[in-house]
Amino acid sequence: MASKTVLITGGTSGIGAHAARLLIDHGHRVVVTGRDETKLKTFLDEAGHPDRLLGLVADAADWQATESAVTRTVERFGALDAAVANAGLQSGGSIGDGDPTAWAPTVLINVLGLALLAHAALPHLEATAQPIAEAIRFALEQPAGVDVDTVTVRPIGQPI
Ligand SMILES: NC(=O)c1ccc[n+]([C@@H]2O[C@H](COP(=O)([O-])OP(=O)(O)OC[C@H]3O[C@@H](n4cnc5c(N)ncnc54)[C@H](OP(=O)(O)O)[C@@H]3O)[C@@H](O)[C@H]2O)c1
Numbered sequence: 001m002a003s004k005t006v007l008i009t010g011g012t013s014g015i016g017a018h019a020a021r022l023l024i025d026h027g028h029r030v031v032v033t034g035r036d037e038t039k040l041k042t043f044l045d046e047a048g049h050p051d052r053l054l055g056l057v058a059d060a061a062d063w064q065a066t067e068s069a070v071t072r073t074v075e076r077f078g079a080l081d082a083a084v085a086n087a088g089l090q091s092g093g094s095i096g097d098g099d100p101t102a103w104a105p106t107v108l109i110n111v112l113g114l115a116l117l118a119h120a121a122l123p124h125l126e127a128t129a130q131p132i133a134e135a136i137r138f139a140l141e142q143p144a145g146v147d148v149d150t151v152t153v154r155p156i157g158q159p160i
Pocket residue numbers: 009010011012013014015016033034035036037039040058059060061086087088089090109
């Protein structure tokens with residue numbers, strides 16, 4: 001499969017970072033975002049492949065930062081094939097015993113962040129004219145541990 005360009009929000013540690021490394025290992029181009037510049041730099045230094053890996057400081061709950069991350073991805077690599085809304089929080093607990101002060105930031109990242117990324121990314125995903133079947137094939141062909149099939153924003157309304 002030809003190499004793809006994938007933007008992963010919250011890709012400087014955990015699942016996002018692991019997915020980024022696997023995609024890089026398989027020859028794809030990856031852009032990761034995170035809020036902490038030091039953490040981002042550490043990840044980029046460890047991951048290597050600066051020709052195919054770009055890191056951007058961006059808060060996934062912020063519209064300007066998200067729009068800028070998508071724009072810079074396309075400027076750097078020429079297209080966007082998949083956008084992975086990975087940045088998120090798990091506030092834990094139930095309505096009864098959870099911490100209400102954690103709920104607003106959780107919703108802003110987990111819900112608003114997804115919508116912001118979709119809005120910014122969709123025109124570029126549509127521009128790749130990538131049929132849905134091709135996008136699903138790309139997701140299915142990822143190595144074990146890359147869960148892009150469930151969290152990837154893809155072009156809609158295109159024939160299979
Ligand atoms: N681990 C699990 O068992 C599990 C289970 C189900 C779902 N999930 C979901 O999977 C995703 C990743 O989980 P994880 O365990 O890998 O998380 P993690 O280890 O805490 O890593 C989170 C990553 O996201 C970044 N991040 C956090 N908030 C951000 C924001 N507002 N904007 C941009 N980047 C942000 C962090 O960097 P900065 O702090 O520098 O921003 C970091 O790179 C999350 O959405 C989580 O809710 C995880």
